[in-house]
Amino acid sequence: SGAWEAHADATKEVQEAFHPVATGPTLVLNVIAYVPLVLLLNMLAGFSVEYQHFIALYSLCPTLVMGLVYYYYLFRANMWQFTASAVLGWLNNWTMAMAISLVSFTQVAMHYVLLLWVERLLPTTWQGYMTFPMQTIESSVQNVVLLLYCFGFALVVSCPVWCEGYRICMEIVKREGELSKTEAVIEILYTTSQLAVVLQKQTALAMIQIRWGFPFHFIHFVAAIVENMFLHQMVQFKYAWIHKLCHEVQPLYRLAHLEHHICKGTYPITPAAGLWEVWIEGGTLNFCNTLACIPYIFFHAAVSGPNVVVHTMWPHKSLVQWHTLHHVTHSDIYAVNVPSKNDETFSRDVKKYKEPLQ
Numbered sequence: 001s002g003a004w005e006a007h008a009d010a011t012k013e014v015q016e017a018f019h020p021v022a023t024g025p026t027l028v029l030n031v032i033a034y035v036p037l038v039l040l041l042n043m044l045a046g047f048s049v050e051y052q053h054f055i056a057l058y059s060l061c062p063t064l065v066m067g068l069v070y071y072y073y074l075f076r077a078n079m080w081q082f083t084a085s086a087v088l089g090w091l092n093n094w095t096m097a098m099a100i101s102l103v104s105f106t107q108v109a110m111h112y113v114l115l116l117w118v119e120r121l122l123p124t125t126w127q128g129y130m131t132f133p134m135q136t137i138e139s140s141v142q143n144v145v146l147l148l149y150c151f152g153f154a155l156v157v158s159c160p161v162w163c164e165g166y167r168i169c170m171e172i173v174k175r176e177g178e179l180s181k182t183e184a185v186i187e188i189l190y191t192t193s194q195l196a197v198v199l200q201k202q203t204a205l206a207m208i209q210i211r212w213g214f215p216f217h218f219i220h221f222v223a224a225i226v227e228n229m230f231l232h233q234m235v236q237f238k239y240a241w242i243h244k245l246c247h248e249v250q251p252l253y254r255l256a257h258l259e260h261h262i263c264k265g266t267y268p269i270t271p272a273a274g275l276w277e278v279w280i281e282g283g284t285l286n287f288c289n290t291l292a293c294i295p296y297i298f299f300h301a302a303v304s305g306p307n308v309v310v311h312t313m314w315p316h317k318s319l320v321q322w323h324t325l326h327h328v329t330h331s332d333i334y335a336v337n338v339p340s341k342n343d344e345t346f347s348r349d350v351k352k353y354k355e356p357l358q
Contacts, residue, residue, distance in 0.1 A: 011249060023258070055200060089251075100280045107238065108284060131210060131215060137207065149192060152188060152192030195271050232337060256275075257274045270327070273285075
């Protein structure tokens, strides 16, 4: 609890380094800056020209176009209210976010080196590394992107289910509110266009690391699997702190996390992070980006598994979860789907909704 309180004090200092910028312009600048970042990362990763064209046309273009369409739906002309102070404020906030990312990337690098040191203590048969052909990595990402669009189409067809799920969430927390079918369809189209954000960025970062001579060893794969097996415990050591910081420092929230929360509802295709959030987390939610370089495994570890569980408004009271409430009612719970000891101690909503969710 002392660390949580110290984090609250540090948050005030971080707040002072950020400048307030309107939500609409921030989101527009976010997506405009995000596209060239991914294009650059794909070049540095050494992906083929065909793959880079595929990502640009079938992933980045929908992210940009649907993002701007959705922001216009929400903010209308206000999204284009760029002033010199707004642009400079966004650049300042982006720079501060990059400073936070340096801390995260340092943690990931230290974890990588530490595991290499531990590997030396293991039998030689347990040492070494494995890689996959670049063409295999590329085709897996391309297939997953197309699969995600099919997933989004299925959700559009079943949108009444998610509208009912939203109503049940509101009923449990005793609030008034509804999600219309039109709103649900627009939100599903938006979130589908954003869903490949984590996949393509983490894959590119993993391949850059390998290309620069730092391959993932067997011990890194084991560490990544353990992290995913104990996801709700592991997120408390890194993600929960950044998550809390993003929610409490509004300019940082708008820069890095808002795309993850901007919709009224939450769906199986809700992206696991905002456009710039993966970057400030050092490329990974926990401490190891290993799974991103194994064909299809990252999709199952991040989308078909956890994402379907924690980001779905299931239309039954027994299936309403803490992270669902975090999205739908903005509950102050930061350790994903299982409240941490700090959440239980300091969260208002854990105390308020614990009984209905039991």
